[in-house]
Amino acid sequence: MLAVEEALKRIYGHIKPLGTETVPLRAAANRVLAEPVIARHNQPPFDSSAMDGYAVRAAEAGIGRSLTLAGTAQAGQRFVGMMDRGQCVRIFTGAPLPIGADAVVMQEETEVHGNQISFLEAVRVGQSVRRQGNDFKRGDALIAPGTLLTPARISLAAASNLPELVVNRRPRIAILSSGDELVQPGSSIGADQIVSSNNFGLAALLSPFAERVVDLGIVRDDPKAIEAALLSAFDDGIDVLITSGGASVGDRDYMQEVLKDLGVAMDFWKLRMRPGKPLMFGVRGRTLIFGLPGNPVSAMATAHVVVKPTLKRIVGLAETEWPRFTVALAGPLPANGPRRHYLRGKLIRNDFGMLEVDPISETDSGHISSLAASDCFIVQPENDEGRSKGSVIEVIPLDWG
Ligand SMILES: Nc1nc2c(c(=O)[nH]1)N[C@H]1C(S)=C(S)[C@@H](COP(=O)(O)OP(=O)(O)OC[C@H]3O[C@@H](n4cnc5c(N)ncnc54)[C@H](O)[C@@H]3O)O[C@H]1N2
Numbered sequence: 001m002l003a004v005e006e007a008l009k010r011i012y013g014h015i016k017p018l019g020t021e022t023v024p025l026r027a028a029a030n031r032v033l034a035e036p037v038i039a040r041h042n043q044p045p046f047d048s049s050a051m052d053g054y055a056v057r058a059a060e061a062g063i064g065r066s067l068t069l070a071g072t073a074q075a076g077q078r079f080v081g082m083m084d085r086g087q088c089v090r091i092f093t094g095a096p097l098p099i100g101a102d103a104v105v106m107q108e109e110t111e112v113h114g115n116q117i118s119f120l121e122a123v124r125v126g127q128s129v130r131r132q133g134n135d136f137k138r139g140d141a142l143i144a145p146g147t148l149l150t151p152a153r154i155s156l157a158a159a160s161n162l163p164e165l166v167v168n169r170r171p172r173i174a175i176l177s178s179g180d181e182l183v184q185p186g187s188s189i190g191a192d193q194i195v196s197s198n199n200f201g202l203a204a205l206l207s208p209f210a211e212r213v214v215d216l217g218i219v220r221d222d223p224k225a226i227e228a229a230l231l232s233a234f235d236d237g238i239d240v241l242i243t244s245g246g247a248s249v250g251d252r253d254y255m256q257e258v259l260k261d262l263g264v265a266m267d268f269w270k271l272r273m274r275p276g277k278p279l280m281f282g283v284r285g286r287t288l289i290f291g292l293p294g295n296p297v298s299a300m301a302t303a304h305v306v307v308k309p310t311l312k313r314i315v316g317l318a319e320t321e322w323p324r325f326t327v328a329l330a331g332p333l334p335a336n337g338p339r340r341h342y343l344r345g346k347l348i349r350n351d352f353g354m355l356e357v358d359p360i361s362e363t364d365s366g367h368i369s370s371l372a373a374s375d376c377f378i379v380q381p382e383n384d385e386g387r388s389k390g391s392v393i394e395v396i397p398l399d400w401g
């Protein structure tokens with residue numbers, strides 16, 4: 001049985017870049033940048049006001065002093081000419097600072113008497129002025145390749161005057177569910193039948209990293225039927241194929257056998273993780289194949305711990321891992337065996353406002369409602385002796401990034 005890190009290293013060795021494409025800003029959210037965003041102008045492009053008020057020479061303004069109003073500067077329409085000594089200019093947020101002014105006084109700190117403006121507070125040079133290039137300067141590298149395009153980064157790319165961005169292509173993913181017992185949600189459930197749920201959870205988890213996720217439906221535990229479904233996925237040029245079920249050693253667990261018959265080079269089967277031990281991984285041409293166990297929690301755990309990091313690599317994210325995230329346990333953990341245990345956990349605040357993780361005692365890999373009630377996996381190391389309340393342990397946040 002392979003350690004999780006070793007498995008990831010082997011999978012990463014098979015990843016081939018998918019190339020790039022150009023997308024408009026509106027379609028760029030959550031994509032990964034392929035070519036750097038370099039500033040083509042200064043931001044702000046000119047010294048500008050940060051407040052609605054009056055542009056002044058700081059040395060002439062101040063408590064008890066007054067200046068003569070010489071005109072107005074609006075955002076989009078500057079005050080033309082020079083602001084002379086003894087003068088001030090009505091100015092609004094974002095307007096260019098008039099020539100001669102070196103500070104802005106917010107209007108709440110002034111009094112207006114006709115065209116005379118007097119000042120209620122001390123004024124310093126540069127006050128409420130945004131200097132040209134203070135945000136970014138022409139030539140600055142604003143966003144590096146390999147960066148996830150978050151909302152703020154999309155806003156920055158737009159501010160740098162780029163209407164479209166070059167991003168990495170995303171893989172086409174297909175999901176196949178196998179099992180004689182499976183029926184689609186909404187069916188009338190016959191004797192011995194189970195509703196197929198893995199494909200829905202997996203698609204929801206993985207679609208942010210996919211060009212599209214194709215649900216290939218349910219296939220019976222019949223080698224010929226499995227073969228036909230797999231062949232059609234390979235013919236469609238799927239980049240990542242995910243199967244669930246039939247991964248173990250049961251008499252009707254055909255998945256591995258059929259994959260091999262179709263020319264899939266199996267790289268590994270079985271990991272030192274719990275749940276999720278029977279995970280298999282192989283490659284056929286350009287397609288990476290993950291054979292996930294059928295148990296619903298095992299399928300989701302292997303998708304979180306193995307498939308998702310792989311997809312982050314495929315889409316070219318430079319940082320595929322969160323910084324290790326450790327918190328104190330709100331309750332004890334029993335000893336662990338030789339497989340790393342991914343336990344369901346709920347993040348809570350203790351009486352002092354500190355974040356803690358409350359272990360959920362349910363460990364059955366078929367028990368999906370307890371996973372749905374969790375917001376993280378607690379990562380208990382292999383052969384851990386057990387932990388007492390308050391001991392610090394790593395957690396993997398489930399649905400935030
Ligand atoms: N003798 C052994 N038996 C088992 C071992 C073992 O090492 N020796 N490993 C166990 C472990 S660990 C797991 S995990 C499971 C994995 O089994 P399979 O991948 O073959 O999964 P199935 O048998 O097809 O299904 C297991 C379970 O999950 C339900 N299922 C399947 N597909 C779906 C789906 N799409 N949506 C919802 N639920 C699904 C299925 O009905 C079964 O209840 O093997 C252990 N056995």
Ligand code: MOO
Nearest residue numbers: 275276277298365
């Ligand atoms: O690994 Mo299985 O997923 O323990 O039930």
